[in-house]
Amino acid sequence: MSNAEQGHPATKYKRVLLKISGEALMGTQGFGLHPPTVERIANEVKTVHDLGVEICMVIGGGNIFRGLQGSAQGMERTTADYMGMLATVMNALGMQAALEGLGINTRVISAITMNEVAEPYIRRRAVRHLEKGRICIFAAGTGNPYFTTDTAATLRANEMSCEAIFMGKNGVDGVYDKDPKTNPDAKRYDHVSYDEVLRKNLKVMDASAIALARDNDLPLIVFPLDAPGGFRSILAGEGIYTTVS
Template identity: 80%
Template sequence: MDKADTPQTRFNRVLLKISGEALMGDQGYGLHPPTVSRIAEEVRAVHDMGVEICMVIGGGNIFRGLQGSAQGMERTTADYMGMLATVMNALAMQSALEAHGVFCRVITAIRMDEVAEPYIRRRAVRHLEKKRVCIFAAGTGNPYFTTDTAAALRANEMACEAIIMGKNGVDGVYDKDPRVHEDAKRYDKVSFDEVLARNLKVMDASAIALARDNNLPIIVFSLDEPGGFSGILAGQGTFTTVGG
């Protein structure tokens, strides 16, 4: 798309963070290829708007380190297994994006050269400048840090203008779980400090603090809403802005 078209978008470079569970569809585990393809199509629509896109995908549909640790597994080992799960999800998304005609790179915090590129910040920035989608996998490469923290870290390193959080089943940030409480109140805008003080479950506390300290807004929307991602970039739809 011609650069003259990009001013119609709110942001020129963003990071999309989604959970691994978003890729399961109606299954209880693993990957649901039609769901992965649908999300890839949403990413393609935003890519066609001229927006530079980074992605971070969780691994909870395959393995979650905290759950493994809770069941008696040594925490560091469990976290590394969770990082490998995020690589599997990233490769699945790469395949789906390429099927939609979008060039992309999987970039990992743990070296696995036969599978993906190692994380080198300047190289990743260059990929974005060439309009390739960068999918950052394996978290930060360290145990005890979540993919939320990895998303906030990479978004800052890549000079993204916002983190876009795609949620399942909710269209923003609520004061309590709207799937359980009918009187739950949705916020159109909420501060970082209120998210932390009220434990509003947007991202983990480390990620929220990192975004706050760098004045990086977080926009929360529903992945279930067709066109929701592109709607945000056009300033339309239902979502909550944290900070900004």
């Protein structure tokens, strides 16, 4: 039965990747995972999954450990980055538990082999999971130090033939020319080019991730993750967001 026959609004996208920061999972507690917040985000994802959209996810690890901060405090960068990758696996498992609690089959797929808790990354297997309606959460970044989860998200979105990356942000409803939290006169963009993001250093993603998206014509959609129904409304052609393309 088609989405239209089920009464769902037609969606522009068939397969998307949702990128969220680790900090989005910690709620107001300032550290770690806040189960009610994880459950709220899982419910937002479910509303889009219910439209028949195939969903990949990449979650950062900054709520547990951030490699760059560790290296800034004297830790060897490679070790710090691997610790950050392990933090993303913890977040992915937490999100998987929340999604499966809502009845959605979910697979955590790790770029670092840990067969007891996650599948290894095999592209064709991951594509098959999506085709079967399962949500794939890609964890452990690219499996390599010196690469952020932004780059991992862009890489996986390209490998999975996603039609867009949805960047869920807390407290902002798109891309601004400067930080709207500290600059009341900040201007919000409805659309901005990849090159302008790089030229003005607009902090959407790191430069290598933006360049990878640009080189593969992969649009980024930046939207407020903390707005109830925000993810679903954009798929239905509504809502407030910024498109980077």
